[in-house]
Amino acid sequence: MEQRADFSNDNPPIGFVTGGGLEANLQVKLTVPAQTVQEGAFVVMDSGTWRFYGLVTDLQLAAVDPNYASQLNSERFSPRLGQYLNQNTLYTNLAVMPALMLDRGPDPTTPEYATWLQNRPENAKPITVKTVPDHHAPVKLADAADIAQIFGTEDGKTIFRVGETREQGHAVCLNLEKFVQRSSGIFGTTGSGKSFLARMILAGLIHANNASTLIFDMHNEYGPPSTSSDTGKPVSGLKEQFTARVRLVGLGAGTDFGALHADFNLEIAYKDLTPEDVLQLGQSLNLKETTATTLDALQNSFGEDWFTAFMQMRGKATEEDEDGKRRPAADSVEAWANEAGVHVGAAEGLRSKLSRLMNRPYLVDSPASNGLAEIINNLQEGRHVVLSFGRYDSELDYLLVTNLITRKIRDTWEAATSQFHKDKKKEPRPLVVVVEEAHKLLNREMASQTIFSTIAREMRKYYVTLLIIDQRPSQIYDEVMSQLGTRISGALGDEDDINAVLSGLAGRNALRGMLAKLQPKEEVLMLGWGVPMPIPIRSRRYDEKFWQEIHKDEVAKPATTAEYNKRLGFGDDDTD
Amino acid sequence: MSDSSRSIPIGKLLRADNSQFVAGCRVRELETPAFGSLVRASLEDQTDVYGLITNISINDDGLVRQLVSGVSIPGEYTADNRYNRNLPVEIHVLTIGFSRDGQIHHQLPPRPPLSLDQLFLCDSEEVARFTSHGYSYLRHILRLVDQPVEELLVAHLSQARRVQDSVGRPDWYEAACQRLIVLLRDDYPRLTQVLDALSELE
Numbered sequence: 001m002e003q004r005a006d007f008s009n010d011n012p013p014i015g016f017v018t019g020g021g022l023e024a025n026l027q028v029k030l031t032v033p034a035q036t037v038q039e040g041a042f043v044v045m046d047s048g049t050w051r052f053y054g055l056v057t058d059l060q061l062a063a064v065d066p067n068y069a070s071q072l073n074s075e076r077f078s079p080r081l082g083q084y085l086n087q088n089t090l091y092t093n094l095a096v097m098p099a100l101m102l103d104r105g106p107d108p109t110t111p112e113y114a115t116w117l118q119n120r121p122e123n124a125k126p127i128t129v130k131t132v133p134d135h136h137a138p139v140k141l142a143d144a145a146d147i148a149q150i151f152g153t154e155d156g157k158t159i160f161r162v163g164e165t166r167e168q169g170h171a172v173c174l175n176l177e178k179f180v181q182r183s184s185g186i187f188g189t190t191g192s193g194k195s196f197l198a199r200m201i202l203a204g205l206i207h208a209n210n211a212s213t214l215i216f217d218m219h220n221e222y223g224p225p226s227t228s229s230d231t232g233k234p235v236s237g238l239k240e241q242f243t244a245r246v247r248l249v250g251l252g253a254g255t256d257f258g259a260l261h262a263d264f265n266l267e268i269a270y271k272d273l274t275p276e277d278v279l280q281l282g283q284s285l286n287l288k289e290t291t292a293t294t295l296d297a298l299q300n301s302f303g304e305d306w307f308t309a310f311m312q313m314r315g316k317a318t319e320e321d322e323d324g325k326r327r328p329a330a331d332s333v334e335a336w337a338n339e340a341g342v343h344v345g346a347a348e349g350l351r352s353k354l355s356r357l358m359n360r361p362y363l364v365d366s367p368a369s370n371g372l373a374e375i376i377n378n379l380q381e382g383r384h385v386v387l388s389f390g391r392y393d394s395e396l397d398y399l400l401v402t403n404l405i406t407r408k409i410r411d412t413w414e415a416a417t418s419q420f421h422k423d424k425k426k427e428p429r430p431l432v433v434v435v436e437e438a439h440k441l442l443n444r445e446m447a448s449q450t451i452f453s454t455i456a457r458e459m460r461k462y463y464v465t466l467l468i469i470d471q472r473p474s475q476i477y478d479e480v481m482s483q484l485g486t487r488i489s490g491a492l493g494d495e496d497d498i499n500a501v502l503s504g505l506a507g508r509n510a511l512r513g514m515l516a517k518l519q520p521k522e523e524v525l526m527l528g529w530g531v532p533m534p535i536p537i538r539s540r541r542y543d544e545k546f547w548q549e550i551h552k553d554e555v556a557k558p559a560t561t562a563e564y565n566k567r568l569g570f571g572d573d574d575t576d
Numbered sequence: 577m578s579d580s581s582r583s584i585p586i587g588k589l590l591r592a593d594n595s596q597f598v599a600g601c602r603v604r605e606l607e608t609p610a611f612g613s614l615v616r617a618s619l620e621d622q623t624d625v626y627g628l629i630t631n632i633s634i635n636d637d638g639l640v641r642q643l644v645s646g647v648s649i650p651g652e653y654t655a656d657n658r659y660n661r662n663l664p665v666e667i668h669v670l671t672i673g674f675s676r677d678g679q680i681h682h683q684l685p686p687r688p689p690l691s692l693d694q695l696f697l698c699d700s701e702e703v704a705r706f707t708s709h710g711y712s713y714l715r716h717i718l719r720l721v722d723q724p725v726e727e728l729l730v731a732h733l734s735q736a737r738r739v740q741d742s743v744g745r746p747d748w749y750e751a752a753c754q755r756l757i758v759l760l761r762d763d764y765p766r767l768t769q770v771l772d773a774l775s776e777l778e
Contacts, residue, residue: 065764077771078778081753085771088757 007051007104009044009146013138015094017045021132025057025510028094028139034059040514040525040536041167042142043096047133049116050101053126053142053150055534057510058095065089096139097510099533100126100150126150126532144170150532151175160204162488163537166523172537176204178530179486180211180432183456183466187473187501188490193521195221196228196542197488198469199238202434203542206242207550211430212379213467214409215386216402218393218436223248223386224257228543238386241547246384249375251401252362255390264374266387267367268404270307275299278354280403280450284396285353290346297340308365311358315351357400362392375405376412382429395440402441406433406451409464417462428463438468439475447477456480473500486530491518502527508534583696584608587667589617592688595671595716597627599695600664609667612731614698614706617669617689623676625685626698626706627669628732630723634665667695670720670728672713673706680706682713703739707748711755718759725766726773729756734777 014037020026026045030037037056045052063069068089074082103124105116126149147170152159158176165172186201188194199222205213215222215238223246225237239246239260250262275295282291298306313336317329328334337347357363375385387405389397409431416428435441435452447453456466457480473481473489474496482504489501498515502508505527511534515525518536527534540546586609587601597617601609609615609629617625640657643649674685698706706713717728733752740748753774760767 064761067764068761076768078775080750080778081771081775084750084754084757088754089761 007046007145009140009143011140011143013140014043015139017047017133017135017137017139018093019135020095022098022129025095025097026054026132028096030059030092030094034061034092037094037141038167039517042147042165042535043139044142044146045096045098045133045137045139046104047137049103049105050131050133051104051146052098052129052133052137053100053102053146053533054096054098054129055510056094057097057514060093060095061090062093063090094139095510097534098129098132101129101131102126102149141168142170143168147172151535158208158210160201160208161540162201162204162526163524163539166536166538169538172526172535174201174204174486174526175530176208177210180205180430180465182460182485182529183468183480183483184486184488184528184530185438185468185470185473185481185484185501186488187470187492187497188524189493189497189520190471191520192471192490192492192518193524193539194469194471194490196521197490197524197539198222198434198467199226200540200542200546201467201488202238203241203546203550205432206238206245206384209245209382211432212382213384213432213434214375214379214405215384215434216398216436217386217388218398220257220388222434223388224260231543233543235543236547238384241551242384245382246386247375247378249371249385249387251387251389251392251397252360253368255388255392257388262388264369264371266362266371266375266401267369268363268372268401269367269370270311270363270365271304272372272404272408273307273357273363274407275306276407277400277404278357280446281357281396281399283445284399285356287353288346288349290343291350294342294346294350297342301336301340307354310351310354313351315348356396360392360397360400362401372405372408376408379409379431380412380416380429398437398440402435403451406455409433410451410455410459410462413459413462413464430463430465432465432467434467434469436469438466438470439472442468442476442480444477447480453477453480456483473497476500478503485528486526487528488524488526489515489518490524491520492516583616583699583702585694586615586697587664587695589689589691589693589695590664590666591691592617594684594688596630597625597669597671597689599667599669601667601695602659602664608697610731612728613735614703614732615667615669616696616698616702617693618696619687619689619693623674623685623687625671625689626673626675627671628717628728629667630670630720630728631668632665633668635663637663669695670716672716673709675706680709682710684716700739700742703736704743707736707740708745711752714752714756714759726770729770730773730777733774737777 014032015028015030018027018029039056039059041056043054043056045054068085073085076082106112147165152173152175154161154171154173159173160176161171162174163172164170186194186198202213202222205211217223223237223239225234225240228235239248247263248257248260250256250265253265253267255265256262278295279292298310302309313333314329314331315333317332318326319329321327333348333351334344337344378385413428413431420427433455441450441452452466455464459465470476474494481500487501492498492501492515498512501515502511511525511527514536518525522538523536524539525534525536587599590598590600609632611629611632613629615627615629619625643653671684673680673682717725737749756770757767760770
């Protein structure tokens with residue numbers, strides 16, 4: 001296939017390169033009216049054998065002499081002369097951030113073309129920009145083929161269409177395989193359409209099915225159906241659309257999703273609670289520094305059942321001994337503390353604080369079923385789990401449950417990976433843990449303790465990554481933020497939030513203005529490792545049409561039991 | 577090519593250099609030459625040198641000065657001085673191009689005209705032909721110092737515009753204005769002066 005034919009961008013030139021460089025942006029003089037080009041436009045520049053791809057980051061009004069700009073020329077002189085004067089002395093400059101370049105090769109009609117074609121590697125991809133186009137290189141808006149060259153063409157699987165370019169409406173895709181290889185984030189202020197964006201991307205992930213997802217659904221937004229904020233019409237949830245692949249789990253017995261029933265409920269056994277889990281609740285429970293020592297001693301004394309044993313102890317219980325003196329009861333905290341060599345006051349304090357945990361209805365001594373194991377199994381077998389918190393939506397519940405489950409996941413996946421490295425038999429299924437309100441779990445104070453920062457930093461080796469959804473990225477520990485791969489951000493107002501989203505990405509200051517000017521609920525900026533180059537897009541609408549498009553490649557669902565049976569192989573011919 | 581049957585002779589060369597020349601004429605002949613008109617000096621080697629009239633000067637001599645400071649001047653002295661005097665009216669011309677073998681060039685000619693070469697006023701056809709060749713001759717006008725450049729431009733452009741409109745090329749004037757703006761846009765005060773003057777033509 002003639003490579004050069006791919007590069008036949010038929011758009012008219014909008015300007016030419018006049019200066020600038022790689023450090024600062026390229027300067028382009030616009031030869032068309034300024035309003036035809038917008039900030040964030042994706043442009044291509046051809047120079048020599050290379051095609052450069054870049055993003056418009058600024059537009060500046062300029063004049064040959066400031067005097068021409070500061071007077072109304074058509075009033076100063078005759079209207080016609082004023083018009084000629086404006087045409088020849090006033091112009092607009094674009095600042096273009098160059099991002100990628102691709103070798104197009106020489107003109108196909110020349111003899112050098114054949115040699116070049118031979119030496120070229122198969123499927124050459126665009127590379128990060130390393131040089132600059134010449135002066136006067138023509139600049140054009142990218143066409144659909146250019147976008148497809150960079151971002152891929154929608155394939156109904158892992159190349160997922162997330163939206164289209166703002167100025168010309170060409171489809172822009174996200175490579176979901178790359179997306180799940182590193183932790184990523186979806187950001188935006190409240191009301192910026194973050195949840196709909198997250199839902200759309202999760203739908204894409206579940207449909208592509210290249211990774212499992214565990215969604216901590218704090219506000220019941222993902223599993224059950226919801227209402228579109230644009231149209232007010234109801235929109236399906238993930239469970240309805242992917243019935244077989246998605247498991248809805250309710251925390252605690254009796255938690256439901258409105259009209260939808262949970263597939264099973266999660267009750268956590270006391271013995272699943274480890275000292276690590278308790279320590280991570282330090283702030284919420286107002287634990288003292290002595291807690292760690294006390295917990296250590298408890299584990300030493302009672303092993304796995306330390307929590308049960310501790311909860312059975314009575315605080316400040318005394319009894320009479322043989323001589324009639326008061327002494328600590330045998331089953332009191334004090335008695336154990338003395339025996340274990342732990343400070344009594346500390347132990348008693350801890351006991352009373354931990355009673356808050358004991359009161360949680362989903363934390364039981366012996367749960368009806370092993371919900372935790374079932375969640376982990378489902379994930380390993382390739383299904384997706386949405387965990388709803390029901391009425392247990394306090395910060396304490398959120399912290400405790402998410403940490404506990406994720407810790408189990410970490411242990412399981414680490415073991416599976418080590419096994420895989422040894423015998424190369426079963427590669428662990430990649431897993432994405434979706435966390436909302438991430439700033440509660442990943443802020444600076446908590447970051448060193450929670451399992452989530454470990455996952456963000458290290459766990460991609462073990463096939464586990466995070467998808468953070470948050471409106472205050474500045475509250476998230478910057479070490480974690482800088483490790484994020486793909487970042488998809490809606491409008492952000494706060495300077496610190498903008499800095500946070502851009503952290504860890506070199507030379508991205510040009511994008512700050514763009515982040516602040518995104519249209520809420522409609523536009524987002526995609527950038528980071530998983531995206532070939534930063535690009536602002538109009539995000540795809542999450543509505544019934546979206547679901548029709550997702551499912552159009554699939555075979556129609558059977559309507560009756562007879563059809564179902566037939567599908568499964570039980571036919572009318574009685575050949576069981 | 578000189579076609580002396582149609583063109584009006586208006587004077588003879590007094591002195592010249594590569595970029596400008598001066599012709600002299602009698603007062604009687606003064607009706608036709610005008611400030612800013614396109615004129616042509618015919619050289620012996622069949623080259624024509626084109627120029628624009630930048631100045632028409634009438635110099636004084638001792639006799640005129642005496643007369644003027646006198647009490648009253650009899651009518652016949654005035655007439656005599658006007659029509660019989662030996663000092664010619666001087667027509668100063670800026671060279672803006674030449675033509676040889678029917679080909680027009682907007683550069684300065686290799687050699688200036690010589691004394692007593694005939695100066696002709698160009699007719700419409702010649703004006704059309706010279707100005708249709710392009711706009712690069714405008715740079716000669718812009719090179720002038722100590723002269724009212726904008727006045728010269730207005731005078732010349734209004735003549736050229738009339739001629740070009742009459743031969744069906746109304747866009748010539750628009751292109752000439754655009755070219756002027758491009759040539760002068762780095763000199764804001766000068767361009768403003770020129771455009772102020774040109775605005776009167778609208």
